[in-house]
Amino acid sequence: MLWQRMHYFKLQLSSANSNAWLERLPFDVLDRLLASLSSFACLRAAVLSCKDLYEVYSQRWRTILYSVMENEVGLAFQEALAMSRVTLDLEEYCKEDQVRDIVADKEGPYWTRGVITSEVAYILSQAAYIATSLENLFSFRYKDRSKRLSVLTCSESLAFRRALYRNWIISVLCGASYDEGEDSDYNYDDDDNEPDEEELLKKSGARFVRILSDLDDKSLCAVYQVLLFLDEVTVRTSPRQSFDPRTKDITLKNIPLQTREYTPLEIFYDFQEQDVDHLHDEKHFPASEVVTAGLDDLLIQRNITQMFEGNFGSQVILERVSEDYVTHCHRCHEATAWLYNDTCWSSLEEHIPVRLLVNFLPGLLDQNQSIRFLLQHYARVQVGLHFYHKLMEDIFALQSNSALDWRKDEWVCGECVLGFIKRELYGWLVRRQSQGKLSLSTSNFIILICNKDGFARRKNCWYGYKCRTQTREMVGITPHAQIFNHLCEPDPTKTDNI
Ligand SMILES: [Zn+2]
Numbered sequence: 001m002l003w004q005r006m007h008y009f010k011l012q013l014s015s016a017n018s019n020a021w022l023e024r025l026p027f028d029v030l031d032r033l034l035a036s037l038s039s040f041a042c043l044r045a046a047v048l049s050c051k052d053l054y055e056v057y058s059q060r061w062r063t064i065l066y067s068v069m070e071n072e073v074g075l076a077f078q079e080a081l082a083m084s085r086v087t088l089d090l091e092e093y094c095k096e097d098q099v100r101d102i103v104a105d106k107e108g109p110y111w112t113r114g115v116i117t118s119e120v121a122y123i124l125s126q127a128a129y130i131a132t133s134l135e136n137l138f139s140f141r142y143k144d145r146s147k148r149l150s151v152l153t154c155s156e157s158l159a160f161r162r163a164l165y166r167n168w169i170i171s172v173l174c175g176a177s178y179d180e181g182e183d184s185d186y187n188y189d190d191d192d193n194e195p196d197e198e199e200l201l202k203k204s205g206a207r208f209v210r211i212l213s214d215l216d217d218k219s220l221c222a223v224y225q226v227l228l229f230l231d232e233v234t235v236r237t238s239p240r241q242s243f244d245p246r247t248k249d250i251t252l253k254n255i256p257l258q259t260r261e262y263t264p265l266e267i268f269y270d271f272q273e274q275d276v277d278h279l280h281d282e283k284h285f286p287a288s289e290v291v292t293a294g295l296d297d298l299l300i301q302r303n304i305t306q307m308f309e310g311n312f313g314s315q316v317i318l319e320r321v322s323e324d325y326v327t328h329c330h331r332c333h334e335a336t337a338w339l340y341n342d343t344c345w346s347s348l349e350e351h352i353p354v355r356l357l358v359n360f361l362p363g364l365l366d367q368n369q370s371i372r373f374l375l376q377h378y379a380r381v382q383v384g385l386h387f388y389h390k391l392m393e394d395i396f397a398l399q400s401n402s403a404l405d406w407r408k409d410e411w412v413c414g415e416c417v418l419g420f421i422k423r424e425l426y427g428w429l430v431r432r433q434s435q436g437k438l439s440l441s442t443s444n445f446i447i448l449i450c451n452k453d454g455f456a457r458r459k460n461c462w463y464g465y466k467c468r469t470q471t472r473e474m475v476g477i478t479p480h481a482q483i484f485n486h487l488c489e490p491d492p493t494k495t496d497n498i
């Protein structure tokens with residue numbers, strides 16, 4: 001109904017005589033019309049494009065803005081509103097000393113209806129987008145992998161969003177002030193003159209997490225589940241993954257202590273872009289350690305981990321999951337929601353960053369700049385975000401030995417796909433080269449590999465992928481790595497003593 005009204009309204013606005021049409025409408029009708037718009041952006045556009053609407057808005061902006069923001073945010077509006085107000089007070093008005101002590105007061109200024117300013121509306125609008133995006137991802141990973149948009153029911157969505165905004169408030173509070181001397185009245189044990197640092201942290205932290213401490217067990221378990229989900233999203237953001245040369249594996253850095261200070265907004269954008277804004281990494285919030293200690297202590301005191309895993313079976317937000325939802329990797333039987341098959345190969349970047357692929361080539365190819373550049377270029381420019389989809393489809397199409405015992409539609413974990421790619425990547429590159437599908441020409445690089453359009457193929461280097469010279473950059477002359485092909489086996493008849 002709302003969308004229909006909006007569509008009609010937009011049509012009218014876009015028509016040449018829109019103002020004439022609007023002028024005939026009573027003031028109260030225009031008021032209701034504005035109040036039923038679906039977003040802050042929509043309201044802004046409407047008010048700025050029509051004088052009559054502007055006049056109505058300037059007289060009734062409080063109620064109109066409140067209604068529009070309720071429409072845009074939808075479920076868990078109160079939590080979203082509190083989070084937005086706290087964010088504004090901390091980041092714009094630097095009320096670092098006040099926020100922490102009043103945020104938990106449900107009758108206080110952050111939680112009660114009151115006035116929504118346009119600054120708060122802007123934050124709310126962003127929060128609504130992030131909450132929807134993260135809910136889509138949560139639904140895709142935990143409920144239905146056949147749909148990219150959320151299929152959560154109303155009550156599941158409400159539980160998810162409430163928990164998300166509560167986590168968001170906690171992460172924002174890491175920016176509040178923390179006076180180390182404020183707990184000087186703490187009573188230490190008589191026989192222990194040294195203040196117990198851990199106890200101090202917990203006690204101070206308890207102040208920051210008061211907004212959670214009055215929640216019932218189920219709601220607190222939901223907060224915990226969303227916290228785990230945010231951690232999972234965080235570690236699947238490319239720059240936080242690294243190659244371990246010792247185990248020849250990709251390490252997903254587990255940094256739960258740090259993720260408390262990243263807001264869901266930062267976590268989602270980093271994940272979406274597969275890039276980390278390094279400004280986040282360098283920022284250090286005064287209270288992040290204290291907040292973390294308080295949160296961890298609350299979870300321990302309330303026995304949340306055991307309750308979540310035991311009573312709720314590690315699932316407190318979803319009431320029902322379809323029977324064909326796969327919970328374990330078909331290969332290694334590991335229980336995880338982060339599974340892949342041919343419907344979502346393109347999401348593999350979240351587990352296997354393309355920049356690390358070169359490490360899985362044999363010999364010294366990982367130090368060959370031409371190969372590194374070529375792989376990156378191929379992934380980023382030629383195939384874009386669908387690199388993994390193309391790579392996996394190519395491998396399956398070629399029916400190599402490894403691919404023969406896999407089914408494209410079976411759900412496998414990132415680790416198992418990584419094992420598969422490790423075996424297949426070199427062969428895939430060699431085949432692409434022989435098919436003339438790898439070519440590159442930039443101002444800095446000469447033609448690397450071409451066997452079409454009249455270009456002669458480069459000769460194989462005798463030492464193949466084991467060649468040491470391919471790793472050297474030589475100033476002033478064309479590097480050896482560019483003159484010879486190294487995507488080949490060493491020639492044993494000519495390289496007895498390598
Ligand atoms: Zn597996």
Ligand SMILES: [Zn+2]
Nearest residue numbers: 461467469470
């Ligand atoms: Zn060589």
